Structure formats: structure tokens, C-alpha cells
Amino acid sequence: MRDDSAPTAPVLHARGITKFFPGTIALDDVELMLHPGEVHALLGENGAGKSTLIKCLTGAYPKDEGEILLDGVPVDPQSTADSQRLGIGTVYQEVNLLPNLTVAENLYLGRQPGQRGFINRRRMNALARESLAGYGLDIDPGEPLTAYSVAIQQVVAIARAVEMSGKVLILDEPTASLDRDEVQLLFSVIRQLKARGLAIVFITHFLDQVFEISDRATILRNGRVVGTRDLTTVTQKDIVTLMLGRQLEARVHKHVEAATGPVLLEIEGQSKRGMIEPFDLTIREGEVVGLAGLLGSGRTETANLVFGVVPSDSGTTRLRGKDIKINNPRDAVAHRFALCPEDRKTEGIVGDLSVRDNIILALQARQGWMRPIPRAKIEEIAERYVRALDIRLASLDMPIRLLSGGNQQKALLARWLATNPDFLILDEPTRGIDVGAHAEIIALIEQLRADGMALLVASSELEELVAYSTRVIVLRDRRQVKELRGEAITPANIVRAIAAEDPKELA
The missing domain is CATH 3.40.50.300 (P-loop containing nucleotide triphosphate hydrolases)
Known part of the structure; x- marks a missing residue:
């Protein structure tokens, strides 16, 4: 869990975030606070507002109301590239890299080392090998990205996002396509990033994984925050109840059982x-x-x-x-x-x-x-x-x-x-x-x-x-x-x- 000695000031504080679409309020006065060295789960059913909130934080959608503070300073990203420059990186379930390029080319795309218009591939591969070693990966960065498993591609995507941003990392359903061993590889990387002081948003529908890797959780329902919880003080049942908006007592009249046919x-x-x-x-x-x-x-x-x-x-x-x-x-x-x-x-x-x-x-x-x-x-x-x-x-x-x-x-x-x-x-x-x-x-x-x-x-x-x-x-x-x-x-x-x-x- 997050070290109690870590700074308490949030690295990112989104407050009052509101987003309108024709005929509906997708986000209604949403607040999200992320601390350095924290894994923060963002939970909710389909349509709860998770994706819309992430798009507002990363500049894919303009917010209609509210403000985003990064290290206490108001920011207003106008695009995903803008949010990366500010320090907010995102990795999606479907790895958003170029499979026809090598691992190193993907890692340093747009910022390849070199001079006079020529790329220094030897140096790029050496830098990539050194960077990936920090995530526990010993692979040949000169190989095509497709030579490696989805889990390793996810780590490459994370390494790229961290190097381009470095303050906040948003992981959107990163484990959906991974088997159990691959999930553990990804979690080891998340723990390393957490130890470096990154604030990590973890979006998933696997509650077991939430409780294994996350410190706190914010739960959305119908575009509103219904609770933020320290995961050491609640059970999965508590989180499910918040997500579904249900009290544990039946509040409906059960119909009389009808005779069924063959x-x-x-x-x-x-x-x-x-x-x-x-x-x-x-x-x-x-x-x-x-x-x-x-x-x-x-x-x-x-x-x-x-x-x-x-x-x-x-x-x-x-x-x-x-x-x-x-x-x-x-x-x-x-x-x-x-x-x-x-x-x-x-x-x-x-x-x-x-x-x-x-x-x-x-x-x-x-x-x-x-x-x-x-x-x-x-x-x-x-x-x-x-x-x-x-x-x-x-x-x-x-x-x-x-x-x-x-x-x-x-x-x-x-x-x-x-x-x-x-x-x-x-x-x-x-x-x-x-x-x-x-x-x-x-x-x-x-x-x-x-x-x-x-x-x-x-x-x-x-x-x-x-x-x-x-x-x-x-x-x-x-x-x-x-x-x-x-x-x-x-x-x-x-x-x-x-x-x-x-x-x-x-x-």
C-alpha cells in the first residue's frame, strides 16, 4: 500500500468536472484526487462515466465545467498530446503502438536519438534495452513488437507513456486480454512505478485485481461519484453495492411464482x-x-x-x-x-x-x-x-x-x-x-x-x-x-x- 511518509498533497486533483452531451449529463460534478505513489482504481458499470472522465482528463473531450490541478497548478489539456506534455499518460486495453515497427522504434517514436536527420539505431536500441531493464524485461529491442506477447507489448506501451509523461499514468483495462502469469508481470511493473512515486489510475472490472494492486477506489454511477474508499477498510461486497447502487435489502415486491410449462x-x-x-x-x-x-x-x-x-x-x-x-x-x-x-x-x-x-x-x-x-x-x-x-x-x-x-x-x-x-x-x-x-x-x-x-x-x-x-x-x-x-x-x-x-x- 502507499507509504504513509509519502507527500500528502495530490499530484492531480480534478474537481467539479461536468460534461454534457445532447440530452444527457455524462459527468456531474465529479471529483478525483490522485496522490504520488498511489494506485487508484476507477470503478463503475457500463455508462457510469469512467471513459468520459478519462477523456476529459487527457484532453480528448473538452470539459464543460470544473478544473484540473496538476501539482496544484490549473491545467486544461486540449489534446492527448497536450496531456502527455503536461505529465498525464494513458495506456489502453488495445495496445496503441505500431506493430510493424521494432520495440525500440515504438518506445522512441517521434523522439529518436540521432543528429542531422539520421537516427542512431544503435544508441536507440541501447537506450531501449536500458529502459526496459528497469521494468524487469530482458528482450531484444531491435525485434518487431509483434514478436512479443500482449503483456510485454503492454509494458512497452507503459514505458513509453511514463517516459513521455511521468506524473500520472492511466491504465484502461490493461489486464482484459492477459492470462494470470501475464497479469502478475504487469502488476510487478505497476509496483515499480508506484515505488518511483507515480500516481496510477487503474480501470478494470476484475475486483480481485483491484484489491490486489490498488490503494483506494473511486466509484462512479450514472455520471456521479458515489464514493471514494480506502480499500484496506472495505470488502468487495461494499464496492459491489456502491457500483450497483443497491442496498442489501430487497426493496421490491417479488411477483407470485407462476406455473411454468415444459x-x-x-x-x-x-x-x-x-x-x-x-x-x-x-x-x-x-x-x-x-x-x-x-x-x-x-x-x-x-x-x-x-x-x-x-x-x-x-x-x-x-x-x-x-x-x-x-x-x-x-x-x-x-x-x-x-x-x-x-x-x-x-x-x-x-x-x-x-x-x-x-x-x-x-x-x-x-x-x-x-x-x-x-x-x-x-x-x-x-x-x-x-x-x-x-x-x-x-x-x-x-x-x-x-x-x-x-x-x-x-x-x-x-x-x-x-x-x-x-x-x-x-x-x-x-x-x-x-x-x-x-x-x-x-x-x-x-x-x-x-x-x-x-x-x-x-x-x-x-x-x-x-x-x-x-x-x-x-x-x-x-x-x-x-x-x-x-x-x-x-x-x-x-x-x-x-x-x-x-x-x-x-x-
Whole structure:
């Protein structure tokens, strides 16, 4: 942990940081304080504001309000290059280097040693070797960057960022693509930098790693800071509760358990290397199975694997007792599966197409593009679902991108309901929508369940899962760790399973 004898004055103090985007406040009066020789975790679910805050600190976005103090002096970086000159460096999950160049060329790009326009490669390689030795790396800097593992490329990126900045280092999901040994290599480098007095921001969704390497954590939710904690005084459960905004007591009325129908879908041993560990899943008609877990736990990965967005490495799938193969979304749609993805703007809606065309898209795809649906039938289907889901629009001809988030989500649901699916997968169905549409979509989920449809719903909204799920499967570190049924489905039990630090707690 940080040495108590280290200077207490912050090297960076961002306060009152506010950022507006059309129709939303991405950051609302955010404060972040970083001390020399500290690893400070920045935590929050998708949409919490982490990326926006980092972009404001590094000049990628102009802040609308607030100030940034570096060593007590106000600064206002206008670009990432500007922030580097000031002393703030950033390394992203995807290594932002040039793979066609050597390690040394990447390390000293733009500042190569030499004279009269000629690069002194011998000196550059010697400097690179000496620099990397300080990080515990004994590699040939004259080799192409691609000759080395992702972990070593990360260290090279860190070395470059530190040499170009040297006060604050921001690591954005640096361990997402690393195995356990590579993570330890990276952590050894972080500890060396911490000992040199750098202030390090560590962004990750792996809580075990947060508690292993970080001193403090600032937690964001919906663009606001909900807490900054000394990690020696809190548990993972405390952090999860702050991230999800949930108290550990159930605050919702659990619906009365409804009778479910026969088994619709059985999945055994399905997995994808590096994405999700083998899992089993059984869903009955008239049942909602919830998927709970933090960002990166495997919720979306499970949904995508079931729908064939990515092919599985192993496992079997049975539909009404018969073996089937789901190799791609086309196979899934043919078997009357449907998926509303987490990111509706990039993976769901087709922004420039009309609302009408977006609603009819999946039905036309299933029927085949050589058999176009008659115009009158298209109009009837679109109008029926606009009325049924109360989609607020000026006309069916308007581009769907002009609708509000809630109405876009309802139009996406309409697209799949028009195919009359037997099995509907919803990934974060209420994220980023207004309160009214939020309630309408929850009511729709319950109505579809009552009508006999089978649903798989991945959500970070714990009270919602508790309200409409007949079972909840909890995921952590890309594997299923707990299944809750009946009265055991409470926010407290879900959080307990997400944050379990002792395997006995999962029993």
C-alpha cells in the first residue's frame, strides 16, 4: 500500500468536472484526487462515466465545467498530446503502438536519438534495452513488437507513456486480454512505478485485481461519484453495492411464482475459450431466467453464445428435446430465437432506416430477401406493434435514430416480437431509457412470460431481476457461480454471490 511518509498533497486533483452531451449529463460534478505513489482504481458499470472522465482528463473531450490541478497548478489539456506534455499518460486495453515497427522504434517514436536527420539505431536500441531493464524485461529491442506477447507489448506501451509523461499514468483495462502469469508481470511493473512515486489510475472490472494492486477506489454511477474508499477498510461486497447502487435489502415486491410449462431449451457444457467457461442452462416455457453479475462477468458473453453471435467451442443444445446446432444468428432466428443486444445503437437499430424498416427487418430476414413481404403487410405489422408498445413517433417513415432511447428499445423489441419467437434474449433491456419506458418494458417482460414465452434476461438492475425472474444465475469472472430460486432471489443474495471472496459463501 502507499507509504504513509509519502507527500500528502495530490499530484492531480480534478474537481467539479461536468460534461454534457445532447440530452444527457455524462459527468456531474465529479471529483478525483490522485496522490504520488498511489494506485487508484476507477470503478463503475457500463455508462457510469469512467471513459468520459478519462477523456476529459487527457484532453480528448473538452470539459464543460470544473478544473484540473496538476501539482496544484490549473491545467486544461486540449489534446492527448497536450496531456502527455503536461505529465498525464494513458495506456489502453488495445495496445496503441505500431506493430510493424521494432520495440525500440515504438518506445522512441517521434523522439529518436540521432543528429542531422539520421537516427542512431544503435544508441536507440541501447537506450531501449536500458529502459526496459528497469521494468524487469530482458528482450531484444531491435525485434518487431509483434514478436512479443500482449503483456510485454503492454509494458512497452507503459514505458513509453511514463517516459513521455511521468506524473500520472492511466491504465484502461490493461489486464482484459492477459492470462494470470501475464497479469502478475504487469502488476510487478505497476509496483515499480508506484515505488518511483507515480500516481496510477487503474480501470478494470476484475475486483480481485483491484484489491490486489490498488490503494483506494473511486466509484462512479450514472455520471456521479458515489464514493471514494480506502480499500484496506472495505470488502468487495461494499464496492459491489456502491457500483450497483443497491442496498442489501430487497426493496421490491417479488411477483407470485407462476406455473411454468415444459422444458423449451437445454444447453449442456457450452463454452468459448477466453470468453466464457462451460455452462449449463435449462429454460422452460413461461419462465424468465435472469443473468446477474458485474461488467465482464460473462452476462453478455452467455447471451451471445446462446444466440450464435459467436460459435461455441463445445457443448450441446436441445430444443424441445431435439438436438440442434446454433452456429450463427441465422440458425438462431430459424429456430425462433430472438436477441435484443446490450448496445442497441451499434448492434441493434439501423439508425438511418425508418422505424417501419427496423421493425420488419428480422421477419424479412427469416423469410428471405427473395420473398419480400407485401407493403400492406409491412404497414399493418409496424402499426400494430407501434400501438401495442406505445412507441412515440411522428411517423413510421422517420429515421429510428431520431427516436428517444426508450422508443428505440421498444422498436427493437417490436422487431423481434414480429417474428413470433419462442425464446427471447434481452441484454440490459432498460439501460439508458426514461422512467416511463423503463416501467413499460418491465411490464412487457412480465406479460410475455405470462403468455408462455421463455426469456433470458441479462441485467445489472438487481431489483428488476428480483421482480420478474423465476430463477437468477449469478456470474463472476466469466463463469456461473450460483443459481437462485424462489425466496432466495433477493438483491442481498445476488450481491453476496457476485462479491463472494470465500468459495464457501457460494455453497
